[in-house]
């Protein structure tokens with residue numbers, strides 16, 4: 001998408017042909033800072049410290065992290081060590097595992113001398129695939145926004161509520177949940193976004209608001225607890241969120257607080273959609289509440305907030321009493337029964353085993369035939 005009018009992705013190979021450029025998202029929205037990653041450890045740190053974040057982007061940066069790791073040592077052992085180190089950076093988003101599995105599958109059969117070039121090629125292809133997937137998700141979900149606009153008799157605006165950041169900053173480009181919003185805006189549908197601030201790290205207030213603003217999409221930042229009130233008063237036409245891992249039966253892990261929005265949406269008859277690139281589907285899991293590992297992060301994300309002073313200085317301040325214990329689960333799981341539909345790059349389906357298999361028939365278990 002565009003920043004100050006110029007097209008930009010969230011991850012790229014620098015002009016030297018090997019180091020990896022990223023936007024350091026910890027500085028947004030106050031400053032657009034880019035970083036050059038040169039080692040595996042820097043790539044792992046970028047993911048762990050959330051300089052890059054968002055399920056699809058984590059996968060893409062991990063793929064480039066493999067490239068950087070193999071530049072130092074392309075042996076079989078190093079490939080395994082590299083993938084293990086990157087895999088352990090963040091546990092919930094399954095795109096990370098998916099991207100590393102793809103890299104391993106491509107690289108293992110090759111001789112060490114061939115691996116670095118092949119790794120860069122595969123990482124670039126994964127990044128390009130992510131862009132294509134997200135564009136397609138947007139095209140499918142655009143119909144949902146267009147229908148809401150028709151239902152309103154083309155009066156006023158379509159109000160969409162989103163949680164966390166599932167925009168282009170969370171992917172290589174376009175975003176998942178925000179892709180249809182950009183496409184609706186570009187096609188002339190008056191769309192307005194309620195942006196949940198998304199405590200504790202404020203991905204909504206800092207990132208979603210910033211990227212929507214860059215693209216000129218009307219939006220309003222709200223505190224996380226306001227969505228239910230807006231829904232009760234008819235001010236939300238639909239919700240669209242992203243996901244970090246979706247099980248084979250359609251349970252959805254996403255940023256902490258998503259579940260409460262889905263409950264409120266159900267209670268108020270507001271459609272609740274999840275934008276879902278296929279690498280985010282974990283076909284090995286069924287019951288998301290029971291089986292999806294939920295990341296617990298540093299308590300300082302809860303005790304402290306950071307922001308910019310009028311002087312321009314960015315500072316961190318404490319909001320809780322010294323000594324009060326805190327809990328910081330990063331994600332929650334929204335059961336499939338609360339999800340109106342899933343939007344994938346192949347189309348829209350019910351949040352159910354059958355729904356997902358109708359779009360991904362190659363995943364249907366092969367029945368054993370008696371001989």
Ligand SMILES: CSC[C@@H](O)[C@@H](O)C(=O)COP(=O)(O)O
Pocket residue numbers: 053054055056093163164165166167170171175176177203241242243244254255330
């Ligand atoms: C396309 S993004 C979907 C999710 O990754 C997004 O909603 C989210 O929860 C991101 O969490 P984060 O902790 O910022 O990596």
